Amino acid sequence: MRADNSRTSEAGAGWTCGSPGTFEELVPARVPPFSWRRPSVLWRSRNDVLARLFGDPSNAIRRRCVAALRERGTPAAFTVHRSAPEFSFMLLGDTGEGDRSQYAVVPPLLNAAAGTDFMVIASDVIYPAGDAADYPDKFFRPYGGYPGPIYAIPGNHDWYDGLRGFLRVFCDLDADYAPPPWRGPLGIVPRLLWRRPGEVDQKVLDEARARYRGAPGQRSVQPGPYWAIDTPSLRIVGVDTGITGTLDREQGAWLREVSAGPKPKMLITGKPIHVDDTCRPGRIEGGGTVDAIVRDPAHNYVLAVGGDIHNYQRYPVRLDDGRTIQYLVAGGSGAFMHATHIIPRTSAVEEDAFRCYPLRGDSLSRYSRLYGRWLRMPGLFELTPQEATAAVRHRLGIRPGRGYDATEPSFRARFVAAVLGVPRGRRARPRFLRLPVRRLPQRFRSELADWDEPPFFKSFLRVDVTEDELRVRCHAATGCGDHEADPPVEDGVTIALRHRGP
Numbered sequence: 001m002r003a004d005n006s007r008t009s010e011a012g013a014g015w016t017c018g019s020p021g022t023f024e025e026l027v028p029a030r031v032p033p034f035s036w037r038r039p040s041v042l043w044r045s046r047n048d049v050l051a052r053l054f055g056d057p058s059n060a061i062r063r064r065c066v067a068a069l070r071e072r073g074t075p076a077a078f079t080v081h082r083s084a085p086e087f088s089f090m091l092l093g094d095t096g097e098g099d100r101s102q103y104a105v106v107p108p109l110l111n112a113a114a115g116t117d118f119m120v121i122a123s124d125v126i127y128p129a130g131d132a133a134d135y136p137d138k139f140f141r142p143y144g145g146y147p148g149p150i151y152a153i154p155g156n157h158d159w160y161d162g163l164r165g166f167l168r169v170f171c172d173l174d175a176d177y178a179p180p181p182w183r184g185p186l187g188i189v190p191r192l193l194w195r196r197p198g199e200v201d202q203k204v205l206d207e208a209r210a211r212y213r214g215a216p217g218q219r220s221v222q223p224g225p226y227w228a229i230d231t232p233s234l235r236i237v238g239v240d241t242g243i244t245g246t247l248d249r250e251q252g253a254w255l256r257e258v259s260a261g262p263k264p265k266m267l268i269t270g271k272p273i274h275v276d277d278t279c280r281p282g283r284i285e286g287g288g289t290v291d292a293i294v295r296d297p298a299h300n301y302v303l304a305v306g307g308d309i310h311n312y313q314r315y316p317v318r319l320d321d322g323r324t325i326q327y328l329v330a331g332g333s334g335a336f337m338h339a340t341h342i343i344p345r346t347s348a349v350e351e352d353a354f355r356c357y358p359l360r361g362d363s364l365s366r367y368s369r370l371y372g373r374w375l376r377m378p379g380l381f382e383l384t385p386q387e388a389t390a391a392v393r394h395r396l397g398i399r400p401g402r403g404y405d406a407t408e409p410s411f412r413a414r415f416v417a418a419v420l421g422v423p424r425g426r427r428a429r430p431r432f433l434r435l436p437v438r439r440l441p442q443r444f445r446s447e448l449a450d451w452d453e454p455p456f457f458k459s460f461l462r463v464d465v466t467e468d469e470l471r472v473r474c475h476a477a478t479g480c481g482d483h484e485a486d487p488p489v490e491d492g493v494t495i496a497l498r499h500r501g502p
C-alpha cells in the first residue's frame, strides 16, 4: 500500500499528475458532459424545492412501495442474511452523474476492491432525478467491472423520480405512485409542478444489465429501499431518508427492531448524522430520532456513515458512557465536490481527532480557482494549495494538513479565504459577508462547482470485517493515472467489535 496521500504532498493530492488517468477510456463518448449549469437539469430536480416548501411526500409514497413489496412476499425484516463472519465490502456515496468525475473513481475503486464481497451505494445513485433511463450509463456501465452484488439506499435525488427507477433496478418492483394531494389553497402549486417519474423502458434496462452486470455473482435483489445485511459478526442497517431526511413511522419501527440486541451494528444513511461540525439527528415520524437509536447502548452501534454531502469527514464521538461511535460522511464518490473549508474548527470532537478529505486548504484552493474563473478575476482569487492552507490555518487556528512552512498568509489570501467562507475559529462567518459556497444558494452554486479534470478529490471506503474488528479505509480517487493502481489512503480507523450488551 502506498504511503503518500494528500496529507504528505501536493503530488499525493493529485495537484500534479505523473500520468493521465486511464478512466478516460471508460467514459461513454455519446454522453454529453453533465452540468448543473443546464437549466433542464435543475428543472428536473424541482421536486426538492417543492418538497421543502409544501411538504415531503416521500413517506407516503414509501409506505405504498413497502406495502407492495410485502404483498409479494418480502419478509418483514427486510434483511439479507450472509453466513460468513469475515467479509469485506466497498462503500460509495453520491455517485451517479455519469460524467468524468464519476468514471475517474472507477479504476482506483476496482483495484482497491480486490477480494471484497459486495458493494453498497449510500445515497444519490442517479443524478439529477433518479430516472430509470439514466441507469445504463450512470450505474450499470461504470460498475460493470465490479464482480459482486451492489446494494443501495436512495438519496434525495433518487426520490425526485418518486423512487421509481431505484425500485425497478434494485428491488425489481415497478411502482409509479402519485404523491398524496397537498392540501390548502397553495397546494395547487406542487400539484401542478410536481415532476412525475420518468418512463421505465424495461428492455433497455435488461440489455444494460446483461451487457455490463449480467454475471450470476453480480445479480441481486434487495428487500426494499431500506434493508439490513445480517452477518454473524456485524449487522449493517441501511435507512431511506427520502427527500428531506425524515423516516416514516413504519420504517422507524423497523429500525428499532433490527437495531435491538447486542450484535455490533453499522448504520448507513442517506443523510449523515454528524456533518460540517453539526449534529442532524434525523427525525422519525411519530417521535424519536435516528441518532437516539444509534446512541442507545442496548443497540451497540459502532459506526454511522451517511452520504448526501460530497466529501469525506470522520467524527469519533465519545459518549457519556465511555463508548466511542465513529460518525462518517462518505458522499464523495462521483458527483461534484462540497467544500470542506467551510467546516469550522470542530467542537463535536477535538480538531486533532477530526479528519476530512479533501483537506480544507485543498478545498479552498479548488474553489478559489473556480471563483477566479467565474468572476474573471483569477489574479485576485486564485490561491495555490500552499497559500490556501496558510489562510485556513490563520483563520481556523489549526495545524496545517500538509508539511508546509508556517508562513503568514498574504492579505489577499486572507481576503479570499474570508469571502469564500472559511470560518474564524469555531465561529461561522455571517452569511452576508461571504460569497456563496455552501448554503443557499448552495443548491445551485456548489453544484455548479463541478469540474472535470484532476484533482477530483473523490473518495470511497473499503470496509473489512472480522469476528473481532471492523476496519474502514478511505481511499482517494484523484483522477491521476499514477494513483489508479494503488489509490492513496486518506484515513483509516479500526474498531473493536464486542459482541456483548452494555
Ligand SMILES: [Fe+2]
Residues within 6 Å of the ligand: 094, 123, 124, 155, 157, 308, 309, 310, 331, 335
Ligand atoms: Fe448527493
